[in-house]
Amino acid sequence: MRLFLILLLSSSFHLAAQHISFAAEINDSTALVIGDSKLVSKLTFYVSDLQFETIDGEIVKVAAYHLIDFKDSNSLTIETTKAVEKEIKSIHFKLGIDSTTNVSGAFGGVLDPTKGMYWSWQSGYINFKIEGIVEKEKYILHLGGYSSPFKSVQQVILPVMKRTDEFRVTLPIIEIIEKLVPIDNTVMSPSLNAVSMSKSIASYFYLK
């Protein structure tokens, strides 16, 4: 009976597709909802090359390009097309769009320039957008840039600590705002600040 239960429990991990959801947290118990406060009025970013690395080193591709928009709750969850049977060691993704895609012309879907994540007066995707009001002052950070020295796409690797099919990729939004806005509250083109801010943001992601 005990063996059966163990079998049942362990097999249940393998039946369903995995879900990766993205969340921004105000604090440990409050998730960010756009419109709840003026602190954040926009939070959108690209996640590309999303992959699982299994315990035996195999790379499983989950999604090529995904646009996270906190105004659209449907965009916050990515589901694997089929269940990954092996134990997952880590989640890998790029925050932003790689350089090759940036120089290869027009694309559709989430990469369509109508999505509001492409600059018009110069070429390039905006990898990460956050806007809002902090201490009565507006801030607007549009981070992007695909060529040296302003290449801002970042690799994120998140170790998986427990066995689960539900992964919650979390951004501590208050910490990020407190770190970035004092550096510069208006960034709207590729720059060294945009690169260091992108690095910072990438380092704040964690799995919950």
Next chain:
Amino acid sequence: MKKNGLALLVIIFFLLSFRQAGKVVFQFPDIFPAPTYDFTKNPLDSNKIELGRLLFYDAILSKDNSISCSTCHSPFDAFAHNDHQLSHGIHDSIGNRNAPPLFNLAWHSSFMWDGAINHLDMQALAPISSTTEMGDNIVNVVNKLQNDSFYRSKFYTVYGDSIVTGEKVLKVLSQFQLTLVSANSKYDQVIRGEGDFTDQELKGYKLFQKNCNSCHQEPLFSTYELAQNFISVDSSLNDYGNGAISKLKEDSLLFKIPSLRNLEYSFPYMHDGRFFELDSVLNHYTSKETKLRFKKAGYQKINLSESNKVDLISFLFTLNDKEFVFDEKHRFPRELLMKWKGE
């Protein structure tokens, strides 16, 4: 059985030819290098070229339906804005650059005078969004086209569904512009062995090869790279070219090298259109100050006497491609007139 096989072959052939009906092979002369545009990502199709042509000439791309691409890129000016130093756009606003001519775009590696755009597909976003050009944005343009029954049916014909997207709009605009190939000037005919230069033109050709060819390289008459032109910065424009885009000191005052083809149709010259005559351009490049700046920057020396300049200009005029400028395939599509009348 044999009969059936034959019938099957006929059907397959028919289906294949149907599928290939709109396919267009990009044509260019043997002496041109391989294009830089990747046609595999946007294969030419006659219906797409035609849709791109309609959009190119339709002011629906601007906020108040007043400005089309052709407002500043007229076919009779080799798709430049003849006679205007700085091009103007919506609400009579004046831009800060001289609209460049459009031809042989499949060989360009960057776009705009400052090289800010890295791909032909993405170029149209700049004028559509500029407040001194079309004053709109791609989201609004897509919505306008989606709500227009004429364009809905056009997109349906081309794509098999009537959903308009930013990608489709940009790619069909590229398709039309890619077909603007200028390769039938007197120079081209001479190179093909179909004619001869006059003595003066030949003298000018030799002067060109010695003095100009490193930047304005044959047969496109530009490397399409960025370089300094050493004209002084206009204090009312403060245009620092690529430096303002890349934010790198070494890119300051770099502008895209224009082709010397079709100069007769595309005056004035330089990014701010300050020179109306080729004489003035040559006088600039042979002035004492410019020569010094050339030397300092390590650029190739330009040495031209007054009579050399006359010879050189006679050669430069062999690069005018009248057939291209008057080609009906590139002109305003009459169908658009019907559409406007119908509205």
